[in-house]
Amino acid sequence: MTAQLFFIDTVSGEYPVTLAQIRAAHPLTVFPEPFNEAFEGFAPVATVVPPAHNPATHKAVELQPVEASGGWEQAWMVVPLDADEIAQVRAGLLAALNEEYERRMQVIAGGYPLSERESWHVQTAEARALLADVHALTPWINGAAAARQIDRHELAQRIAAKDDAYRAIHGALTGVRQRIEDQISAASDDVQALADIDVFVGWPGM
Missing domain, CATH: 1.10.287 (Helix Hairpins)
Known part of the structure:
Protein backbone atom coordinates (compact mmCIF):
# COMPACT_ATOMS: atom_id res chain seq x y z
CA MET A 1 0.00 0.00 0.00
CA THR A 2 1.42 3.38 -0.98
CA ALA A 3 1.85 5.86 1.85
CA GLN A 4 1.75 9.64 1.52
CA LEU A 5 1.92 12.54 3.97
CA PHE A 6 -1.18 14.72 4.26
CA PHE A 7 -1.57 17.97 6.21
CA ILE A 8 -3.98 20.76 7.01
CA ASP A 9 -3.12 24.09 5.36
CA THR A 10 -3.38 26.40 8.39
CA VAL A 11 -3.88 29.41 6.10
CA SER A 12 -6.70 28.14 3.89
CA GLY A 13 -8.00 25.42 6.20
CA GLU A 14 -7.93 22.97 3.29
CA TYR A 15 -7.48 19.27 4.08
CA PRO A 16 -5.87 17.11 2.96
CA VAL A 17 -2.97 18.82 1.23
CA THR A 18 0.46 17.45 0.45
CA LEU A 19 3.80 18.94 1.36
CA ALA A 20 4.29 19.93 -2.30
CA GLN A 21 0.96 21.77 -2.32
CA ILE A 22 1.88 23.70 0.82
CA ARG A 23 5.22 24.70 -0.67
CA ALA A 24 3.54 25.80 -3.92
CA ALA A 25 0.91 27.88 -2.11
CA HIS A 26 3.33 29.31 0.48
CA PRO A 27 6.80 29.45 -1.11
CA LEU A 28 8.34 31.31 1.87
CA THR A 29 7.51 28.46 4.24
CA VAL A 30 10.64 26.72 5.57
CA PHE A 31 10.64 23.07 6.60
CA PRO A 32 13.46 21.40 8.55
CA GLU A 33 15.23 18.66 6.65
CA PRO A 34 14.92 15.77 6.58
CA PHE A 35 11.25 16.51 7.05
CA ASN A 36 10.02 13.07 8.15
CA GLU A 37 12.58 12.84 10.96
CA ALA A 38 11.96 16.40 12.14
CA PHE A 39 8.19 15.93 12.36
CA GLU A 40 7.61 12.41 13.56
CA GLY A 41 4.10 13.38 14.61
CA PHE A 42 3.04 13.65 11.01
CA ALA A 43 2.70 9.95 10.37
CA PRO A 44 1.99 8.66 6.85
CA VAL A 45 -1.64 8.39 5.80
CA ALA A 46 -2.26 5.40 3.57
CA THR A 47 -4.02 6.32 0.33
CA VAL A 48 -7.00 3.97 0.35
CA VAL A 49 -9.86 3.88 -2.14
CA PRO A 50 -13.40 4.33 -0.75
CA PRO A 51 -15.19 1.14 0.33
CA ALA A 52 -17.25 -0.69 -2.26
CA HIS A 53 -20.77 0.69 -2.56
CA ASN A 54 -23.53 1.26 -5.09
CA PRO A 55 -23.13 4.87 -6.31
CA ALA A 56 -26.72 4.83 -7.53
CA THR A 57 -27.98 4.62 -3.94
CA HIS A 58 -25.09 5.60 -1.64
CA LYS A 59 -22.02 7.80 -1.45
CA ALA A 60 -18.70 7.41 0.37
CA VAL A 61 -17.89 10.29 2.72
CA GLU A 62 -14.23 10.85 3.57
CA LEU A 63 -13.56 11.16 7.31
CA GLN A 64 -10.53 12.23 9.30
CA PRO A 65 -7.71 9.65 9.28
CA VAL A 66 -7.71 7.10 12.10
CA GLU A 67 -4.66 5.71 13.83
CA ALA A 68 -3.68 2.25 12.69
CA SER A 69 -0.70 -0.02 13.12
CA GLY A 70 2.30 1.57 11.48
CA GLY A 71 0.70 4.96 10.89
CA TRP A 72 -2.62 6.47 10.02
CA GLU A 73 -5.30 5.25 7.65
CA GLN A 74 -7.93 7.22 5.79
CA ALA A 75 -11.44 6.50 7.06
CA TRP A 76 -14.68 6.43 5.07
CA MET A 77 -18.37 6.19 5.83
CA VAL A 78 -20.95 5.01 3.29
CA VAL A 79 -24.25 6.87 3.63
CA PRO A 80 -27.46 7.02 1.57
CA LEU A 81 -27.86 9.79 -0.99
CA ASP A 82 -29.63 12.88 0.36
Missing part, protein backbone atom coordinates in the same frame (compact mmCIF):
# COMPACT_ATOMS: atom_id res chain seq x y z
CA ALA A 83 -32.82 14.43 -1.08
CA ASP A 84 -30.98 16.78 -3.46
CA GLU A 85 -28.82 13.96 -4.77
CA ILE A 86 -31.86 11.74 -5.29
CA ALA A 87 -33.51 14.58 -7.22
CA GLN A 88 -30.39 14.74 -9.41
CA VAL A 89 -30.62 10.99 -10.04
CA ARG A 90 -34.26 11.36 -11.04
CA ALA A 91 -33.48 14.30 -13.33
CA GLY A 92 -30.62 12.35 -14.90
CA LEU A 93 -32.92 9.42 -15.64
CA LEU A 94 -35.48 11.67 -17.30
CA ALA A 95 -32.80 13.37 -19.39
CA ALA A 96 -31.36 10.01 -20.48
CA LEU A 97 -34.85 8.73 -21.28
CA ASN A 98 -35.71 11.69 -23.48
CA GLU A 99 -32.34 11.50 -25.22
CA GLU A 100 -32.86 7.81 -26.01
CA TYR A 101 -36.38 8.53 -27.28
CA GLU A 102 -35.12 11.31 -29.57
CA ARG A 103 -32.29 9.09 -30.82
CA ARG A 104 -34.73 6.35 -31.80
CA MET A 105 -37.10 8.82 -33.42
CA GLN A 106 -34.24 10.15 -35.51
CA VAL A 107 -33.52 6.62 -36.75
CA ILE A 108 -36.99 6.60 -38.32
CA ALA A 109 -36.64 9.97 -40.02
CA GLY A 110 -32.90 9.88 -40.61
CA GLY A 111 -33.16 8.77 -44.23
CA TYR A 112 -35.12 11.81 -45.30
CA PRO A 113 -33.84 15.37 -45.82
CA LEU A 114 -35.21 17.97 -43.41
CA SER A 115 -36.98 19.88 -46.19
CA GLU A 116 -38.90 16.73 -47.15
CA ARG A 117 -39.77 15.91 -43.55
CA GLU A 118 -41.23 19.39 -43.17
CA SER A 119 -43.72 18.55 -45.95
CA TRP A 120 -44.94 15.29 -44.39
CA HIS A 121 -48.05 16.86 -42.90
CA VAL A 122 -48.94 18.30 -46.33
CA GLN A 123 -48.29 14.98 -48.06
CA THR A 124 -50.39 12.94 -45.64
CA ALA A 125 -53.25 15.47 -45.59
CA GLU A 126 -53.47 15.50 -49.40
CA ALA A 127 -53.11 11.71 -49.63
CA ARG A 128 -55.94 11.11 -47.15
CA ALA A 129 -58.10 13.67 -48.91
CA LEU A 130 -57.49 12.15 -52.35
CA LEU A 131 -58.18 8.62 -51.17
CA ALA A 132 -61.46 9.82 -49.70
CA ASP A 133 -62.45 11.98 -52.69
CA VAL A 134 -61.05 11.61 -56.21
CA HIS A 135 -61.88 15.25 -56.87
CA ALA A 136 -59.87 16.59 -53.90
CA LEU A 137 -57.38 19.35 -54.61
CA THR A 138 -53.84 17.97 -54.17
CA PRO A 139 -51.27 20.39 -55.59
CA TRP A 140 -48.31 18.81 -53.77
CA ILE A 141 -49.20 15.28 -54.87
CA ASN A 142 -49.97 16.46 -58.40
CA GLY A 143 -46.52 18.01 -58.75
CA ALA A 144 -44.69 15.07 -57.15
CA ALA A 145 -46.61 12.46 -59.17
CA ALA A 146 -45.93 14.27 -62.44
CA ALA A 147 -42.22 14.54 -61.63
CA ARG A 148 -42.02 10.84 -60.71
CA GLN A 149 -44.17 9.91 -63.69
CA ILE A 150 -46.64 7.85 -61.65
CA ASP A 151 -50.38 8.09 -61.12
CA ARG A 152 -51.33 10.49 -58.33
CA HIS A 153 -53.65 7.93 -56.74
CA GLU A 154 -50.79 5.44 -56.56
CA LEU A 155 -48.59 8.07 -54.93
CA ALA A 156 -51.36 8.88 -52.45
CA GLN A 157 -51.60 5.19 -51.52
CA ARG A 158 -47.82 4.97 -50.97
CA ILE A 159 -47.84 8.09 -48.80
CA ALA A 160 -50.77 6.80 -46.74
CA ALA A 161 -49.08 3.42 -46.24
CA LYS A 162 -45.84 5.05 -45.06
CA ASP A 163 -47.81 7.35 -42.76
CA ASP A 164 -49.59 4.36 -41.21
CA ALA A 165 -46.27 2.61 -40.57
CA TYR A 166 -44.72 5.78 -39.15
CA ARG A 167 -47.64 6.38 -36.82
CA ALA A 168 -47.43 2.81 -35.50
CA ILE A 169 -43.73 2.98 -34.61
CA HIS A 170 -44.08 6.56 -33.35
CA GLY A 171 -46.90 5.45 -31.07
CA ALA A 172 -44.91 2.47 -29.80
CA LEU A 173 -41.81 4.55 -29.04
CA THR A 174 -43.86 7.25 -27.35
CA GLY A 175 -45.71 4.64 -25.32
CA VAL A 176 -42.42 3.19 -24.04
CA ARG A 177 -41.11 6.65 -23.16
CA GLN A 178 -44.30 7.44 -21.24
CA ARG A 179 -44.22 4.07 -19.45
CA ILE A 180 -40.66 4.60 -18.22
CA GLU A 181 -41.49 8.19 -17.31
CA ASP A 182 -44.39 6.84 -15.20
CA GLN A 183 -41.96 4.44 -13.48
CA ILE A 184 -39.61 7.31 -12.62
CA SER A 185 -42.51 9.35 -11.28
CA ALA A 186 -43.85 6.43 -9.24
CA ALA A 187 -40.40 5.77 -7.73
CA SER A 188 -40.42 9.30 -6.29
CA ASP A 189 -37.64 9.44 -3.65
CA ASP A 190 -37.15 5.66 -3.47
CA VAL A 191 -33.51 5.64 -4.53
CA GLN A 192 -33.38 1.86 -4.95
CA ALA A 193 -36.44 1.91 -7.20
CA LEU A 194 -34.81 4.64 -9.26
CA ALA A 195 -31.58 2.63 -9.47
CA ASP A 196 -33.53 -0.35 -10.83
CA ILE A 197 -34.92 1.65 -13.77
CA ASP A 198 -33.07 1.11 -17.06
CA VAL A 199 -34.10 3.67 -19.69
CA PHE A 200 -32.35 1.70 -22.46
CA VAL A 201 -34.38 -1.52 -22.34
CA GLY A 202 -37.92 -2.36 -23.40
CA TRP A 203 -37.94 -0.45 -26.69
CA PRO A 204 -39.47 -2.02 -29.82
CA GLY A 205 -37.12 -3.30 -32.50
CA MET A 206 -36.40 -0.84 -35.27
Whole structure:
Protein backbone atom coordinates (compact mmCIF):
# COMPACT_ATOMS: atom_id res chain seq x y z
CA MET A 1 0.00 0.00 0.00
CA THR A 2 1.42 3.38 -0.98
CA ALA A 3 1.85 5.86 1.85
CA GLN A 4 1.75 9.64 1.52
CA LEU A 5 1.92 12.54 3.97
CA PHE A 6 -1.18 14.72 4.26
CA PHE A 7 -1.57 17.97 6.21
CA ILE A 8 -3.98 20.76 7.01
CA ASP A 9 -3.12 24.09 5.36
CA THR A 10 -3.38 26.40 8.39
CA VAL A 11 -3.88 29.41 6.10
CA SER A 12 -6.70 28.14 3.89
CA GLY A 13 -8.00 25.42 6.20
CA GLU A 14 -7.93 22.97 3.29
CA TYR A 15 -7.48 19.27 4.08
CA PRO A 16 -5.87 17.11 2.96
CA VAL A 17 -2.97 18.82 1.23
CA THR A 18 0.46 17.45 0.45
CA LEU A 19 3.80 18.94 1.36
CA ALA A 20 4.29 19.93 -2.30
CA GLN A 21 0.96 21.77 -2.32
CA ILE A 22 1.88 23.70 0.82
CA ARG A 23 5.22 24.70 -0.67
CA ALA A 24 3.54 25.80 -3.92
CA ALA A 25 0.91 27.88 -2.11
CA HIS A 26 3.33 29.31 0.48
CA PRO A 27 6.80 29.45 -1.11
CA LEU A 28 8.34 31.31 1.87
CA THR A 29 7.51 28.46 4.24
CA VAL A 30 10.64 26.72 5.57
CA PHE A 31 10.64 23.07 6.60
CA PRO A 32 13.46 21.40 8.55
CA GLU A 33 15.23 18.66 6.65
CA PRO A 34 14.92 15.77 6.58
CA PHE A 35 11.25 16.51 7.05
CA ASN A 36 10.02 13.07 8.15
CA GLU A 37 12.58 12.84 10.96
CA ALA A 38 11.96 16.40 12.14
CA PHE A 39 8.19 15.93 12.36
CA GLU A 40 7.61 12.41 13.56
CA GLY A 41 4.10 13.38 14.61
CA PHE A 42 3.04 13.65 11.01
CA ALA A 43 2.70 9.95 10.37
CA PRO A 44 1.99 8.66 6.85
CA VAL A 45 -1.64 8.39 5.80
CA ALA A 46 -2.26 5.40 3.57
CA THR A 47 -4.02 6.32 0.33
CA VAL A 48 -7.00 3.97 0.35
CA VAL A 49 -9.86 3.88 -2.14
CA PRO A 50 -13.40 4.33 -0.75
CA PRO A 51 -15.19 1.14 0.33
CA ALA A 52 -17.25 -0.69 -2.26
CA HIS A 53 -20.77 0.69 -2.56
CA ASN A 54 -23.53 1.26 -5.09
CA PRO A 55 -23.13 4.87 -6.31
CA ALA A 56 -26.72 4.83 -7.53
CA THR A 57 -27.98 4.62 -3.94
CA HIS A 58 -25.09 5.60 -1.64
CA LYS A 59 -22.02 7.80 -1.45
CA ALA A 60 -18.70 7.41 0.37
CA VAL A 61 -17.89 10.29 2.72
CA GLU A 62 -14.23 10.85 3.57
CA LEU A 63 -13.56 11.16 7.31
CA GLN A 64 -10.53 12.23 9.30
CA PRO A 65 -7.71 9.65 9.28
CA VAL A 66 -7.71 7.10 12.10
CA GLU A 67 -4.66 5.71 13.83
CA ALA A 68 -3.68 2.25 12.69
CA SER A 69 -0.70 -0.02 13.12
CA GLY A 70 2.30 1.57 11.48
CA GLY A 71 0.70 4.96 10.89
CA TRP A 72 -2.62 6.47 10.02
CA GLU A 73 -5.30 5.25 7.65
CA GLN A 74 -7.93 7.22 5.79
CA ALA A 75 -11.44 6.50 7.06
CA TRP A 76 -14.68 6.43 5.07
CA MET A 77 -18.37 6.19 5.83
CA VAL A 78 -20.95 5.01 3.29
CA VAL A 79 -24.25 6.87 3.63
CA PRO A 80 -27.46 7.02 1.57
CA LEU A 81 -27.86 9.79 -0.99
CA ASP A 82 -29.63 12.88 0.36
CA ALA A 83 -32.82 14.43 -1.08
CA ASP A 84 -30.98 16.78 -3.46
CA GLU A 85 -28.82 13.96 -4.77
CA ILE A 86 -31.86 11.74 -5.29
CA ALA A 87 -33.51 14.58 -7.22
CA GLN A 88 -30.39 14.74 -9.41
CA VAL A 89 -30.62 10.99 -10.04
CA ARG A 90 -34.26 11.36 -11.04
CA ALA A 91 -33.48 14.30 -13.33
CA GLY A 92 -30.62 12.35 -14.90
CA LEU A 93 -32.92 9.42 -15.64
CA LEU A 94 -35.48 11.67 -17.30
CA ALA A 95 -32.80 13.37 -19.39
CA ALA A 96 -31.36 10.01 -20.48
CA LEU A 97 -34.85 8.73 -21.28
CA ASN A 98 -35.71 11.69 -23.48
CA GLU A 99 -32.34 11.50 -25.22
CA GLU A 100 -32.86 7.81 -26.01
CA TYR A 101 -36.38 8.53 -27.28
CA GLU A 102 -35.12 11.31 -29.57
CA ARG A 103 -32.29 9.09 -30.82
CA ARG A 104 -34.73 6.35 -31.80
CA MET A 105 -37.10 8.82 -33.42
CA GLN A 106 -34.24 10.15 -35.51
CA VAL A 107 -33.52 6.62 -36.75
CA ILE A 108 -36.99 6.60 -38.32
CA ALA A 109 -36.64 9.97 -40.02
CA GLY A 110 -32.90 9.88 -40.61
CA GLY A 111 -33.16 8.77 -44.23
CA TYR A 112 -35.12 11.81 -45.30
CA PRO A 113 -33.84 15.37 -45.82
CA LEU A 114 -35.21 17.97 -43.41
CA SER A 115 -36.98 19.88 -46.19
CA GLU A 116 -38.90 16.73 -47.15
CA ARG A 117 -39.77 15.91 -43.55
CA GLU A 118 -41.23 19.39 -43.17
CA SER A 119 -43.72 18.55 -45.95
CA TRP A 120 -44.94 15.29 -44.39
CA HIS A 121 -48.05 16.86 -42.90
CA VAL A 122 -48.94 18.30 -46.33
CA GLN A 123 -48.29 14.98 -48.06
CA THR A 124 -50.39 12.94 -45.64
CA ALA A 125 -53.25 15.47 -45.59
CA GLU A 126 -53.47 15.50 -49.40
CA ALA A 127 -53.11 11.71 -49.63
CA ARG A 128 -55.94 11.11 -47.15
CA ALA A 129 -58.10 13.67 -48.91
CA LEU A 130 -57.49 12.15 -52.35
CA LEU A 131 -58.18 8.62 -51.17
CA ALA A 132 -61.46 9.82 -49.70
CA ASP A 133 -62.45 11.98 -52.69
CA VAL A 134 -61.05 11.61 -56.21
CA HIS A 135 -61.88 15.25 -56.87
CA ALA A 136 -59.87 16.59 -53.90
CA LEU A 137 -57.38 19.35 -54.61
CA THR A 138 -53.84 17.97 -54.17
CA PRO A 139 -51.27 20.39 -55.59
CA TRP A 140 -48.31 18.81 -53.77
CA ILE A 141 -49.20 15.28 -54.87
CA ASN A 142 -49.97 16.46 -58.40
CA GLY A 143 -46.52 18.01 -58.75
CA ALA A 144 -44.69 15.07 -57.15
CA ALA A 145 -46.61 12.46 -59.17
CA ALA A 146 -45.93 14.27 -62.44
CA ALA A 147 -42.22 14.54 -61.63
CA ARG A 148 -42.02 10.84 -60.71
CA GLN A 149 -44.17 9.91 -63.69
CA ILE A 150 -46.64 7.85 -61.65
CA ASP A 151 -50.38 8.09 -61.12
CA ARG A 152 -51.33 10.49 -58.33
CA HIS A 153 -53.65 7.93 -56.74
CA GLU A 154 -50.79 5.44 -56.56
CA LEU A 155 -48.59 8.07 -54.93
CA ALA A 156 -51.36 8.88 -52.45
CA GLN A 157 -51.60 5.19 -51.52
CA ARG A 158 -47.82 4.97 -50.97
CA ILE A 159 -47.84 8.09 -48.80
CA ALA A 160 -50.77 6.80 -46.74
CA ALA A 161 -49.08 3.42 -46.24
CA LYS A 162 -45.84 5.05 -45.06
CA ASP A 163 -47.81 7.35 -42.76
CA ASP A 164 -49.59 4.36 -41.21
CA ALA A 165 -46.27 2.61 -40.57
CA TYR A 166 -44.72 5.78 -39.15
CA ARG A 167 -47.64 6.38 -36.82
CA ALA A 168 -47.43 2.81 -35.50
CA ILE A 169 -43.73 2.98 -34.61
CA HIS A 170 -44.08 6.56 -33.35
CA GLY A 171 -46.90 5.45 -31.07
CA ALA A 172 -44.91 2.47 -29.80
CA LEU A 173 -41.81 4.55 -29.04
CA THR A 174 -43.86 7.25 -27.35
CA GLY A 175 -45.71 4.64 -25.32
CA VAL A 176 -42.42 3.19 -24.04
CA ARG A 177 -41.11 6.65 -23.16
CA GLN A 178 -44.30 7.44 -21.24
CA ARG A 179 -44.22 4.07 -19.45
CA ILE A 180 -40.66 4.60 -18.22
CA GLU A 181 -41.49 8.19 -17.31
CA ASP A 182 -44.39 6.84 -15.20
CA GLN A 183 -41.96 4.44 -13.48
CA ILE A 184 -39.61 7.31 -12.62
CA SER A 185 -42.51 9.35 -11.28
CA ALA A 186 -43.85 6.43 -9.24
CA ALA A 187 -40.40 5.77 -7.73
CA SER A 188 -40.42 9.30 -6.29
CA ASP A 189 -37.64 9.44 -3.65
CA ASP A 190 -37.15 5.66 -3.47
CA VAL A 191 -33.51 5.64 -4.53
CA GLN A 192 -33.38 1.86 -4.95
CA ALA A 193 -36.44 1.91 -7.20
CA LEU A 194 -34.81 4.64 -9.26
CA ALA A 195 -31.58 2.63 -9.47
CA ASP A 196 -33.53 -0.35 -10.83
CA ILE A 197 -34.92 1.65 -13.77
CA ASP A 198 -33.07 1.11 -17.06
CA VAL A 199 -34.10 3.67 -19.69
CA PHE A 200 -32.35 1.70 -22.46
CA VAL A 201 -34.38 -1.52 -22.34
CA GLY A 202 -37.92 -2.36 -23.40
CA TRP A 203 -37.94 -0.45 -26.69
CA PRO A 204 -39.47 -2.02 -29.82
CA GLY A 205 -37.12 -3.30 -32.50
CA MET A 206 -36.40 -0.84 -35.27
